[in-house]
Amino acid sequence: xxxxxxxxxxxxxxxxxELNAEELQHFDERMRKNTELREIVEDQRALMRGLDRTxxxxxxxxxxxxxxxxxWAPGLGLGTVLLIAxxxxxxxxxxxxxxxxxxxxSDLDQAYEQVLSDTTGTGxxxxxxxxxxxxxxxLLTPNGIVLDIPKGAFVxxxxxxxxxxxxxxxxxxxxxxxxxxxxxxxxxxxxxxxxGGMFYIDAHANGxxxxxxxxxxLTAMVPSFGSQKDMMLYEGAKDSTGTVDWRNPKPLxxxxxxxxxxxxxxxxxxxxAKLAELGQNVTDKAFKDSLYYSFAGTLERLIIYGPxxxxxxxxxxxxxxxxxxxxxxxxxxxxxxxxxxxxxxWRARFNNTNLATKEFEERLQSxxxxxxxxxxxxxxKSLDKDLFWCDSLAARLLxxxxxxxxxxxxxxxxxxxxxxxxxxxxxxxxxxxxxEAIRKTQEKFWKEQSKKDVLSNAKRNDHALAENVRExxxxxxxxxxxxxxxxxxxxxxxxxxARSAWVVPVTNTGWWNVDKxxxxxxxxxxxxSYTDDKTGKTATLTYAPFFMEIADxxxxxxxxxxxxxxxxxxxxxxxxITGGFTERLNSIFKYDLFCLGMMGKEQFAFKTSVDEQTTxxxxxxxxxxxxxxxxxxxxxxxxxxxxxxASYYDWLAIxxxxxxxxxxxxxxxxxxxxxxxxxxxxYHV
Amino acid sequence: MSDQEIxxxxxxxxxxxxxxxxxxxxxxVERMVQKNHGTRADAKDLFQDALIILFGKAKDAxxxxxxxxxxxxxAICRNLWQEELRRRGRFTQELExxxxxxxxxxxxxxxxxxxxxxxxxLRSLGNTCLELxxxxxxxxxxxxxxxxxxxxxxxxxTKTRKYKCLEEARKRYRELHAKGSVANTQRx
Numbered sequence: 001x002x003x004x005x006x007x008x009x010x011x012x013x014x015x016x017x018e019l020n021a022e023e024l025q026h027f028d029e030r031m032r033k034n035t036e037l038r039e040i041v042e043d044q045r046a047l048m049r050g051l052d053r054t055x056x057x058x059x060x061x062x063x064x065x066x067x068x069x070x071x072w073a074p075g076l077g078l079g080t081v082l083l084i085a086x087x088x089x090x091x092x093x094x095x096x097x098x099x100x101x102x103x104x105x106s107d108l109d110q111a112y113e114q115v116l117s118d119t120t121g122t123g124x125x126x127x128x129x130x131x132x133x134x135x136x137x138x139l140l141t142p143n144g145i146v147l148d149i150p151k152g153a154f155v156x157x158x159x160x161x162x163x164x165x166x167x168x169x170x171x172x173x174x175x176x177x178x179x180x181x182x183x184x185x186x187x188x189x190x191x192x193x194x195x196g197g198m199f200y201i202d203a204h205a206n207g208x209x210x211x212x213x214x215x216x217x218l219t220a221m222v223p224s225f226g227s228q229k230d231m232m233l234y235e236g237a238k239d240s241t242g243t244v245d246w247r248n249p250k251p252l253x254x255x256x257x258x259x260x261x262x263x264x265x266x267x268x269x270x271x272x273a274k275l276a277e278l279g280q281n282v283t284d285k286a287f288k289d290s291l292y293y294s295f296a297g298t299l300e301r302l303i304i305y306g307p308x309x310x311x312x313x314x315x316x317x318x319x320x321x322x323x324x325x326x327x328x329x330x331x332x333x334x335x336x337x338x339x340x341x342x343x344x345x346w347r348a349r350f351n352n353t354n355l356a357t358k359e360f361e362e363r364l365q366s367x368x369x370x371x372x373x374x375x376x377x378x379x380x381k382s383l384d385k386d387l388f389w390c391d392s393l394a395a396r397l398l399x400x401x402x403x404x405x406x407x408x409x410x411x412x413x414x415x416x417x418x419x420x421x422x423x424x425x426x427x428x429x430x431x432x433x434x435x436e437a438i439r440k441t442q443e444k445f446w447k448e449q450s451k452k453d454v455l456s457n458a459k460r461n462d463h464a465l466a467e468n469v470r471e472x473x474x475x476x477x478x479x480x481x482x483x484x485x486x487x488x489x490x491x492x493x494x495x496x497x498a499r500s501a502w503v504v505p506v507t508n509t510g511w512w513n514v515d516k517x518x519x520x521x522x523x524x525x526x527x528x529s530y531t532d533d534k535t536g537k538t539a540t541l542t543y544a545p546f547f548m549e550i551a552d553x554x555x556x557x558x559x560x561x562x563x564x565x566x567x568x569x570x571x572x573x574x575x576x577i578t579g580g581f582t583e584r585l586n587s588i589f590k591y592d593l594f595c596l597g598m599m600g601k602e603q604f605a606f607k608t609s610v611d612e613q614t615t616x617x618x619x620x621x622x623x624x625x626x627x628x629x630x631x632x633x634x635x636x637x638x639x640x641x642x643x644x645x646a647s648y649y650d651w652l653a654i655x656x657x658x659x660x661x662x663x664x665x666x667x668x669x670x671x672x673x674x675x676x677x678x679x680x681x682x683y684h685v
Numbered sequence: 686m687s688d689q690e691i692x693x694x695x696x697x698x699x700x701x702x703x704x705x706x707x708x709x710x711x712x713x714v715e716r717m718v719q720k721n722h723g724t725r726a727d728a729k730d731l732f733q734d735a736l737i738i739l740f741g742k743a744k745d746a747x748x749x750x751x752x753x754x755x756x757x758x759x760a761i762c763r764n765l766w767q768e769e770l771r772r773r774g775r776f777t778q779e780l781e782x783x784x785x786x787x788x789x790x791x792x793x794x795x796x797x798x799x800x801x802x803x804x805x806x807l808r809s810l811g812n813t814c815l816e817l818x819x820x821x822x823x824x825x826x827x828x829x830x831x832x833x834x835x836x837x838x839x840x841x842x843t844k845t846r847k848y849k850c851l852e853e854a855r856k857r858y859r860e861l862h863a864k865g866s867v868a869n870t871q872r873x
Contacts, residue, residue, distance in 0.1 A: 004852070005848050008848060008851060008852075040855075043855050043858060043859070044851075044855075046799050046800055046802075046803040046858065047803045047806075047807065047851070047854055047855065047858060048822060049741070049796075049799075049800040049803060050800050050801075050802070050803025050804040050805075050806065050807050050858075051803075051804075051807060051818055051819060051822055051823060052741060052800075052823070053737050053741070053800055053801070053803075053804040054804055054807055054808060054815065054819065055819060055823055056737050056740050056741065057733075057737065059700050059701065059704060059740075060704060060733050060736050060737060060740070061733070062701065063700070063701055063704030063705045063707075063708065063736075064708060064729075064733065066701065066705045067705045067708035067709075067711075
């Protein structure tokens with residue numbers, strides 16, 4: 001081990017360039033000869049770079065958090081939003097349990113304007129930004145405060161928007177010692193406030209202080225620490241002695257009244273209307289819920305299960321015009337709100353929270369139209385905050401959809417300690433679990449249907465094939481019978497036809513003509529007459545048309561009619577035309593007629609012999625398997641085959657029903673897709 | 686912040702703002718990954734790996750961009766994702782490349798793949814080892830100072846521990862290498 005330690009130490013020094021020229025030469029030589037040393041050096045090099053990476057990762061993670069914060073989703077409870085409506089003011093925020101009524105923001109006055117020069121004695125380094133007030137700007141201060149300045153926020157004395165660059169100065173005092181150093185007090189009138197932090201902001205353009213457009217407040221998100229109770233914002237004014245008095249605690253909110261969450265409507269806009277339009281049952285909540293939730297599980301992978309080629313349909317993410325640009329870059333929208341998330345929250349567990357309110361129900365409808373799942377998360381993960389808090393963030397980034405909720409400012413439903421955390425955890429875990437469970441169910445269902453389809457196709461093919469074979473064999477038999485009859489009539493003996501295509505040795509050209517005529521007649525099922533020149537004898541074959549109809553034909557899902565020529569041990573199907581079934585019967589046979597019908601799951605049948613009739617009307621009777629056996633008893637071998645036919649059509653009816661149900665299901669799903677995922681692009685199979 | 690400014694910031698230790706700016710390219714990567722059998726979480730991990738690679742590259746004095754930084758990042762992501770798809774057995778075809786993407790990323794990414802394994806091996810070591818190695822090699826603290834911080838007896842003990850940690854790291858790295866596992870280090 002000592003040796004290896006030495007080697008590693010040497011490799012270390014080599015990699016850090018600490019070897020002198022002579023040592024270097026030695027080392028290079030050793031490396032050339034010693035593979036183990038080479039390996040050690042390579043490994044060490046890789047490990048060093050790996051170590052570099054572990055050091056870089058925290059910075060990358062931290063930047064991600066700031067990125068998300070700058071986007072607006074505070075994630076796991078960092079950050080408080082404050083609205084700043086006046087410049088050249090100092091702000092203090094504190095934790096408090098009481099809400100107080102406010103006065104409007106007062107205008108700037110002399111006392112405020114002097115504050116800038118006063119801050120030079122605070123010992124805090126100001127941060128200065130120059131911004132273009134014609135654009136939205138997001139600033140990230142050294143202490144992690146995210147400051148959002150909307151375009152046109154700054155106005156001059158006449159109230160028109162400033163267009164020249166604006167110099168924004170920021171002083172932050174987030175730590176208690178900084179606050180003390182700055183000589184700032186925390187008195188509000190006679191009350192000593194418990195402070196969360198202070199910062200000072202002002203703005204100048206062309207050397208003069210600017211005002212703010214009260215309809216375009218700045219938003220500041222400050223990192224918070226400790227407990228997250230509701231934060232209040234106070235404005236500070238220095239009096240003549242230099243002490244800051246904190247006044248104007250920030251606005252008050254409309255209180256929320258919780259209702260039973262099951263009475264609210266959390267369906268996507270247009271969902272119930274669409275169901276009604278499609279003739280579905282809109283009073284059955286369980287049905288509406290499960291249908292809607294069945295769309296979950298697609299969002300992560302953007303696929304929908306169904307009877308497609310690979311069993312899935314792929315959704316194009318977001319139409320191009322539904323991405324939002326903000327100063328922090330593009331915001332990403334999904335194809336729609338994830339039904340799994342709605343499933344997680346639309347339950348008793350969320351009663352007595354911000355979600356179980358009419359106010360949230362309203363907001364949810366707007367959230368649906370934004371197709372932004374992070375926006376939904378924001379509301380759900382901030383149940384310990386005022387609704388107004390979420391609204392301001394939402395409005396900031398999606399003003400068209402969410403701006404209207406800013407007035408009146410809504411408060412919240414108070415929760416017991418840690419309840420918000422528990423609910424958040426539940427929500428995160430449950431949404432994922434639901435989505436996955438539903439996805440699996442869908443996948444399983446469609447895979448099974450796919451398997452059934454494969455089996456079903458195979459069975460249908462087999463049946464069709466068997467039918468072909470039987471028809472071929474029947475033809476042969478009928479042909480043989482016809483030839484025998486004709487030869488007999490002409491008084492000749494006949495050699496049986498070979499099955500293959502080559503011709504039987506011909507002794508007399510006459511015979512050959514007979515065969516040809518008989519084959520033609522049998523094939524076309526038409527009568528023929530042949531006279532032998534030599535003997536003058538005539539042979540005839542007669543085919544007579546036969547037509548039958550079935551009462552109430554339209555009421556049967558499946559219907560098939562067989563003719564059984566006695567003695568041939570085979571059967572043939574009658575052709576169906578409009579109004580009935582037809583066939584040309586060969587006069588040398590006696591036929592039995594056998595009909596099979598399916599109505600839903602019920603079987604119907606009828607059997608009779610065809611005597612001299614040319615037409616017939618038949619009424620089918622309901623039968624079970626025993627009845628069928630009785631009917632077919634007299635057919636000998638054919639009984640088994642015909643019973644098989646009956647069970648095939650029995651199966652066919654059920655299978656067709658299955659396929660129809662699937663088609664209906666798919667159609668319903670497709671018609672609902674634009675309602676559930678309104679922001680999707682195209683669908684590819 | 687221009688592309689060059691971003692690189693400079695990364696190089697000079699003012700990386701926070703630069704990195705936050707670079708995350709603006711995340712949505713595009715998310716779309717690419719989601720279209721190709723991945724999830725949003727996959728995309729985030731992938732993107733962060735690419736940032737680490739870019740970050741490392743930026744520290745190279747002779748690194749110059751031949752295209753926009755967004756394109757560069759995207760190219761890295763695309764290549765890494767293709768590799769991941771191969772590893773998952775879901776690779777069907779090359780993903781579409783942007784027109785001015787750099788074409789010489791193979792060598793860089795092959796090297797980075799090894800370093801990613803090394804990172805994974807190191808992270809699996811436990812806090813004491815990792816702290817020790819970081820302080821010694823990256824912060825270049827003397828052994829005695831490290832001993833005090835970590836709570837080891839003295840210089841000798843620290844030195845021995847350092848080698849033990851290195852040996853263990855090397856062993857795990859070799860194992861990962863042998864498995865041919867080019868897994869994402871975030872999931873380690």
